[in-house]
Amino acid sequence: MTRVTRAAPPAQPHPAPAGTNVNALKIVVVGGFGVGKTTMVRSVSEIRPLHTEELQTEEVMRRAGRTLDDTARDSGPDTGRVSAKDSTTVAFDFGRITLADGSVVYLFGAPGEERFGFLWDRLFEGTLGAVVLADTRSLPDAWYALDRLERRGTPFIVAVNDFGGPLHGEEQIREELALGAEVPLVEFDARDHSSSKFVLLALVEHLHELSVREPAKEPAQEPVQAPVEDKD
Template sequence: MDSAISEIPGTPGTSEHSAPRRELTATADNGLKIVVVGGFGVGKTTLVRSVSEIRPLNTEETMTQAGQGIDELGDIEGLRAKSSTTVAFDFGRITLDARNVLYLFGAPGQERFWFLWDRLFSGTLGAVVLVDTQRLADSWYAIDRLEHHGTPFIVARNDFGGPEYTSEQLREALDLDPGVPLIDCDARSRESGKDVLITLVQHLKSLYAPQETTP
């Protein structure tokens, strides 16, 4: 999936509908760490790029023949067309309000880089699991590690035009707890990406809000 990066309107190579980037301001009172995980080529880098209000940090490297037999591209056209891959993590930032910002970390998708995930999960408030319905099995490890760490998460089904599953079928295939939110998204769209993050924040608020007690 091609990446979409919003720039300042009117700059070369951008559309008139692109949202402006913000300068990195003074540190907010609350920096909330969010991790975006999922299988190889599922759109993690694209999501971070599309929503970040600063120019995102990427650790992408060109894929070469040395990766043949290691990075499994399969028979999916979008994967075969990939020419670069994340080898550490992606980083972006989006402001919630004057006191709170989200720091977004996109995890690498290939199995050979999964050893980095446990470190990325350290101090994480919550996570987004991106899934491609053409490769649901690629999401199992991400969900397993998040559950192992006790990290709250939501699942976002990225639109690759793959098989259509009902929410119930997808929940069953991923063995999701009924309390885990499941939404559709297009990682290339800034508005869709923001909806994903809003859903995650609302989910976290519902989990961490003080429980009402009855007298």
């Protein structure tokens, strides 16, 4: 069986809205349920982050469909999966961070459940790139985010959040997620400010490399016409 590898789409620049900082970058953090998106935004933001988390009662989980959020899937001491997550992001998380070069990164954390997928298109508007969070305890949870980004042509990197689960080598993770060698893969701790900031810097560097790789378009040349012979 032939495995299709995921290649990072080419960077597609988006014009900044009028009156905004030209050095402002919009980045979206995506991934499966309970993978650490809200935690990453909270840990790295230099302002008090905006969160839209709501409690999940048993009644809400029953109506929405427990298989969509899957809080108990593969749970237990041997797997380390989340067994009692009682809240979920229902809109988005928002934070901001200023980089060393003066650029301002606006960070949006997308809801992880597929039932909130209709919000993703709005969040992706004007996005320069994305960070896909992955959990080695359940790597397939990242497939939905990867597929959505590929369909939109949004450049991305993959960041493995360290939950202390089973060890996976880089080759194994790339094979499981069908990642091409050109897609950056980093490991970090979403709870740590410096670690989360490192992930954002890795994405910014990746976007820069993609923009440099794009060949400059040569100016269009007028077609050369054959001289008209004088028959007189």
